[in-house]
Amino acid sequence: MTTVANGVNVQALLEARDALKGAPEAAQFTWRASSKWQDGVHSTTTVRDFFGLGQEQSHKTESVFEADHPAVFAAEDNGITPIEYLLVGLAACLTAGVASVAQNRGIQLRSVESTVEGRHDIRGILGADSDVRNGFTDVKVTFTIDADASRQEIEALVAQSQKRSAVFDALTNPTDVTVDVA
């Protein structure tokens, strides 16, 4: 079973799961991003540090993300729109889940591709219709997976990946969000 090589260190994840069962405080992470307004609706957000396993941690390098609106919104298009970052997060999270579950189940992956579509009625954010919400109307993810597995096993990978996905949960369930002025 361990002959498959999807590049996920499942052993380390399983060991972490066992270790954290008895140490819930070490399992508390805080992810952070810092954002700075540039001009217009263009902002730059950087991500580097986070907290976890009881101490401050850092990524190997700082990542910088430009967000803006496209030209059809009469903006400069210096980066993708903020709501598109949610699609990036969802695709990345589900893909990571597929790879991890496949590794754990001894399924060799050859390719995993997905497209994510978030339908969005922008009358909500424009305040043009108070019955329309601001966020996505719905989101559809389509996976194309080539692996040494039956269709049923592949469907099970994708289902299990949703079941354990942080971003899938954050998008499908409400989260308590506080926005303060420092």
Next chain:
Amino acid sequence: MLERGEVANSWRHERWDSLRLLTPNWQSRLPGHHYEGPDPDGYLTMAEVTEFIERFAKVTGAPVRTGANVTSLRRTDDGYDVTTGRGEIRCRTVVIASGACNRPAVPHLAAAVPASVRQLTPFDYRGPSELPDGGVLVVGASATGVQLAAELRRSGRPVTIAVGEQVRMPRTYRGRDVLWWMDASGLWDQRYDEVDDLERARRLPSPQLVGTPERTTLDINALTAMGVEPVGRWAAVRDGRALFSGGLRNVFALADLKLERLLDTFDEWVRRAGRDADVAPPERLPPTRVPASTRLQLDLRRGEIATIVWATGFRPDYGWLDVPVLDEKGRLRHEGGVVDSPGLYALGLPVLRRRKSTFIYGIEDDAREVIDHLAEYLSARR
């Protein structure tokens, strides 16, 4: 043998009127006592279960002390002190057989529900006639949730059911009761030390089954066909609105995939055991239908929902247990019924020693092994 009320107390007083056992009558079987009626494939009503257990108490001459509610169990140097409603008892060993369903488990969400909405647990529910008119939100889609949703829908009320992870099962498969398959294929005999993920197996919700004379299947498709509206798992209350998870499709997919694997297991067993002649040809159930659009929220202040039924599971009550044998989640620490305190034992908990541990039919094998251990413990200390 201490009984807080009368023999078969929970079956008499803590079940709704229409409930029947999930197991077919031929599985109503205890050592030296079994169903002998005319309908081996039927399902006992609560009155019949009560009678069945009463008869077992008589047949075995069980020394039952009724009305003896245990309020405290303490460890002493050589055994235990038990305080009951009928006095103190000293003993060397104790078997906790008070079950896993002493209290309905209701999530914290309940506190945020507007006061205008009536809230019920399965312990308060007897039948639809006691509910106010108007819509019902049933929370949970295990055996209890699907049964109450169906019954309330049949009473003419609009019913919404909040669905999280569920265990989908057809009532019959290839012409046989699905619990015949669980038994015959050996799945029910799978031991606690052979199960892949014991914690998960012990947490598994009860399957979507109902015992009816028609032997009908009661899965989400059956409910939808009756006009019950499924929504996602109830995640939060915000400003008087219930917010449901948008992950309904995936809980359906997970349940369908697990069902498919279960039926594959059955088919494979038939092939290996050469039992094809005993059963009808293989069949597959259609996937769970996802509504074209699912509601993500429901305003609880608008009067659309008059009643909420919490079918969110049950918990054991160990409030009387003054021995430190509970884990951080309040569960009894035990190894196949041998509790983590000398001379203390348990029976009748989920997957105690086998997958069938919590069924009437499943207690015999567990009881023998646990009592063997108990007898050995006593003889070693004689």
